[in-house]
Amino acid sequence: MTNLASRIAGTALVLPAILIVGMLFVYPFFLSLINSFKTKDGWGLQNYYTIWELYRGDVLYTIWIAVASLAVLLVFGILLGGFLRLHFNGVIEFLFKIPLFIPFVVVGHAMRVFLAPNGTLNALLSMAGLISLDNPPSLAYTSAGLIIALAWKNLSMALLLMMGAFRGVDNSYIEAAKNVGAGRLRIIFNVLVPMAKGAIAVSSVLIFTSIIGNFSIPVMMGNTSGPQVMMVDLYYQIVYQNNYGVANAIGVVAYLVSMGAAIYYLRMVTKK
């Protein structure tokens, strides 16, 4: 094959995939940036004023939900990931991979049923005598329920990321700490965490972004009155108000909030 012919063949092989992602994601991504400035009477910042008036509380609420879920996941990931780094346990590792393989909508539905006033959790708690079913607490449709659902779905991701981070810590440091009599918790917090700081920070950014962008769990779990997360606001703007300008502006705010991950990925590309 001549050089030119192989070049043409190569281009024909790689172009369709690039075109599909380019046309159906990259191009609409830039459209959403541009259209966020489009208003009924021309161009301007009107959509962003609307967000400031109507949705600034929801923007903060979204960040708070993501930060709270992330905090739960970090505590869990660091403790269990650290423990598994010191003592390999295939069964536990396997169990916590399961949430990754359960579809988002199924998690949303299962958590609604599990956390409902007459749900399985309350049934078990009342059998244990911890709560009274005459006045049952309900977690479904509350912020706590939303945080539980988002954290549960991301358990596997958090554990995989933390285990990856801790795998990078050399065994000799752990042995040295053991030799001077450090317990497991001390090894985790005084050796593993400080040495894997960078990897933990990156993992946090990735988990945070994926929670900010999640739509299916909040749309099923979110409270019917009171604050909503940005993705649900955006969806309602499209479906009920048919207002694409405001919807796109909400999208742009969401992009800004998830900028951390974008910067990380861009750096990864420029490094290679």
Added chain:
Amino acid sequence: MRTTVPRFVLKAVGYALALFVIFGPLSSLVIWSFAEKWYWPHLFPQEYGLFYWKKVLGGSMIRSLILSFEIGVIVTILALVLTVPLSYLLARYNIPAKAIILVVFLLPQAFPQLPVFTNTMVLMYKYDLVGTVPGVVLIHLVGALVFSVWTLVSVFRSIPQSLEEAAINMGASRVRVFFTITLPLAAPGIAAASLLVFLYSLDEFTGSLLIGAPFVITMPIYMYNSAMGYEMQVSSITALLLMLPGLLLLFLLEKYLKSEYLASFGRG
């Protein structure tokens, strides 16, 4: 005096806790799927039975199930055909405009899907793709191609280049080397990637809701609709069926699913 809890007790508590955290929420689905009569304030159903299972398995859910599998197979085949050569070239060569190509495939990883897909929907309206199966296949392909490219690049990178060079030194053409050396070595990784792509398409919700509903109802949309309509048994049975392929995949192929393949899976 300090009493120490025996080790096996601690271990048992740990296992029990882990099992509860993982299977507690899922057990609610099983209970609801068999509940024929369940009135407040009873803790558990008064009557169990298979009535709703028979109803769901003989009803319109089956159409959504078949549709979802068909879409999943088409998306998987298209994604493999379109990304195997691209990923190989990205993993091995300094092809022109490589940085731009990588950015194209990174944007969907870095930014939320919903705000972009609403604009994709507006584009698709122009070509009458909204509410059609090709439209749903295309919107699934976006995520599938991105996931497939990153997974396959890591599969091809894990194959030592020296094996290919040896064959080339002995006079084999690059195309022949790819088909006789690289592809067989990459086969297990490609198989794992394609199963994950299939699972992605099967579980995809956001794009299907925007582009497909209410005309093309995939299984996640069917489940969502019945859950939002408080058809508890129907939605719970659909949810159980929907999570089955993923669990099967995990149980059967756990050792092939390397964590780097899973890194970008399960975002949406």
